Every structure is written in structure tokens, then in C-alpha cells.
Amino acid sequence: MDERLEIIDFSQANEVISFTLLLFLIVFIRYVIVSAIFFGVFYRLGGQKFATRKISTGTWKKGQFKKEIFYSALTSFVFALSGVGMLWAWQAGKTTIYTELSTYGYWYLPVSLVIALFVHETYYYWAHRLMHLPGLFKAVHKTHHESLISSPWTAFSFHPWESLLQAIIVPLIVWFLPMHIYVILAMLVIMTVSAVVNHLDIEVFPENFDEHWLGKWLIGATHHSLHHSEFTTNYGLYFTFWDKWMNTESGKYEKLFREKTSKKTSVAAHQ
Template identity: 55%
Template sequence: MYQYDFTEPENFLILTGLMFLIVVFRYTFVAGIFYLVFYIIDPKSTRSRKIFQTSASKEQLKKEIFWSTFTSILFALAGAGMVVLWQLGHTAIYEYIDQYGWWWIPISFLIATFIHETYYYWLHRWMHKPKVYRLIHKTHHDSHITSPWTSFSFHPGEGVLQSLIIPVIVLFLPMHYWTIVTLLTFMTLTSAINHSNVEIYPKGFYKHWLGKWLIGATHHSLHHTQYRYNFGLYFTFWDKWMKTESAKYEGNFEKHTN
């Protein structure tokens, strides 16, 4: 990694380009698999689990892919900036697992997801203030019926705000670089799950000790229709603590998993 000086403009542009390809590949691969399975190969098998029986229009899908590509550029810039900060010694990223031990890998992952969840929940609520909503968040909500391609469909302003948190976390939280890669992959995967318009979790999962804390398509679809509820990213705990979880969630989950 350190054989290249990424503070050099040319190397930084190359790094950003590589980061862009990685982000686009991850987004396309994950969203593409969900779309292929749920909408192309065997849509009948998931019909009873669809939140909305009507699928997103082709025009909407084109807009989602356009905005997601733009978001990928912003995420790539943030990722390249994070690498530069690491190279300059300004982050807590480490290379060798024995520096903190294997036990720290899952702990740092959980701490990072908690921080990310907290940041996103309150950012999300702020973005629903009328003036802010119209300015930057409406682009995402234009997808009333979500699809796996909705997951990165953000206005550039929202894309910037979402791209900042991971670089900030690694400034102070020691994380192995593969833990960061895992976190970013987890973010992409869960976003595709939440926007897929198909409930993938089993019947009664919302009552399970783990399931009651995880957000799925039923949970997040209610946010896209009700707006004032279900602001979480990965987990439901902030919605539960702040009384912003939709009262329709459990009933809808039962309905979509019969």
C-alpha cells in the first residue's frame, strides 16, 4: 500500500477510480442478485412476500441506477480520502491482527455499526424536516415502491452526508482494514435487503431475539410510505427507544410472511 504516495494528485485520481469500480461492482453485484432472483428468475415464488405487488417502473429503475452511480463516485472519493489519511498516519486503521487480537475484530465491527446506526438515525430524522427533505432527501423517496436498485439512490447532498461517517469513525476507532471492508459490504447487503420490496426473513422473525432488532423490507417499506416512522439503517433499537417504530410493522410482517 505504501509504495504509492496517494497524496500525489495523479495517484489519488487513480485510487479514486479504483475505489469507484469497487463500489459500483459491489452495488451492482448485490442489487443485481436480488433483482435477478426476485424479479427475473422466479418472481412467482416471492409474490406472497412482496410488500407491493406492483414492481417499480423501468423509468424509476433508470433514475435509481443514475443516482446510485453518482453516489458511488462520492463513496469512492470518501474511500480514497480515508486511504490518504491512513497513509499520513491520521487514522486508527491497523494492518496486523495481533496488534489488537482476534477478539477485537467483532467488537470493533459492532461498535462501528452502533456509531453508524446512531449517526444515520438522527441524520435521517433531520433530513425529514420539510426544507431539508425537499432539498436533499426527496430524491430517495421518489422511489415509493422500492427495489434493490434503490439502495444507493441518493441526492448528492445526502450522498456526501452518508459518505462521511466511516472515515470519521476510523479516525479514532482502531479497525483492521478487512473489518472496514466487511462493514462496507454489510452496509450494501442490508440496504439491498431493506429496499428489495420482498420480505426475506421467516415468519415470526420479528419476535426472535435477533430478528426483533434487524430491519428488513417490511420495516423499511413503511418508512417509504409513512415517512414519520422507521428511520433506522441496520437495526430497530433507536426506533424502539424513541417511539418512532410504526404500529403497523408487526401486522404487516405477519401479512407478508404467511
């Protein structure tokens, strides 16, 4: 076994507890830093500049941010437990995680990342559809949708049951898809930044991006804000393809995106 896999001794409870708490702090602090940066740039420093790109017209609920941060802390702990479980599986040789960059060739690094994101997208889309079933929505997904107007702090605001559904996907992926440890870390960063951008409620993509060969397949704030307001549309996570294929993309999306990103709208608002 590669000695670099021997990070902690799972027979020692104090090591397991300490590492779990360390992972919790890393995940939670990462969430706080990314959310704070986007909130500061788009709402505090550039509030007027980005006003025309604000998607929802209402205001946040009283105490919404505190509630979102509380649930995000719980989510971070669940994610930490998932990370510890994945580390145990890695040390036991039960995953396909590898550490040598040249093992599958450098070309495979971005390829494995793209494959993992597509697998995650497929898993999330159908899990998300499932969470909207009447019998599951209240118990699993209602907490997240209580943020009718989302914010950067909404990114990790899930009920623990939903957090668990979100947490198991990466361990499942590395069970069958070889991934370098750096690629896994890159994916975790993408997951965090994407979640914050999608819940920003301010569109960051440029004008006409929805017509670009790549842009039309990527999800941003306009796309996901419509999910929070309509509930039964726009279930995707990173990409729009499942929503397009399953006819669940909001009919309002293209018009709203173009309205929020139009330079003419921005110029008129500042005259």
C-alpha cells in the same frame, strides 16, 4: 510508518485520479452485482415463489430503475472520494486503522465491527430524522423518496448531498475506533447488502423472526418499505432500537411482517 500504508503518492495528481476512478468502479460494480443478484433471484427467477412476500401492491414508476442507477453511480463516486480521503488520512497516520490481526487480539475483530455498526446506526437514525425536516427534505432526501416503491436498485439512489452525509461516517469512525482493514471491508459489504435487502420490497426474513431475540432488533424489507410509504416512521438502518426508543416505529410493522411471512398465506396463495 507501516510501508503497507503507502498505497499511492498523494503528491502525484495522476495517481490520485487513477485511484479515485478505481475505487469508483469497485463501489459501483459491487452495487450493481449485489442489486442484480437480488433482483434476479427474487423478481426474475422466483417471482411467483416470493409473490406473497411482496410488500407493496403497486408497480414501479416508468424509468425508475434508470434513474436509480444514475444516482447510484453518483453516490458511488462520492463514496470513492470518501475512500480516497480515508486512505490519505491512514497514510498520514491520522486514523486508528491497523493491519496486523493480532494487534488487539482476534476477539476484538467482531467486537469492533459491532461497535462500528451501532455507531453508524445512531448517526444514521438522527441524520435521517434531520433529512426529513421540511427545509432539508427537498434539497437532500427527496431524490431517494421519489422511489415510492423501492427496488434493489434504490439501495444507493441518493442525491449527492445525502451521499456525502452517508460517506463521512466510516472516516469518522476510524478516527476514534481502532478497526482492522478487513473489518472495514466487511462493514462496507454489510452496508451494501443491507441496503439492497432493505429496499428489496420482498421480505426475506423467516416467519416469527420479529419475535426472535435477535430478529426483533434487525431491519428488513418490511420495516423499510413502510418508511418509503409512510415517510414519518421507521428511520433506522440496521437495527430497530432507536425507532423503538423514540416511538417512531410504524404501528403497522408487526402485523404486516407476520402477514407477509406467514406460511399459511403462502400455501393459500399457491392452492
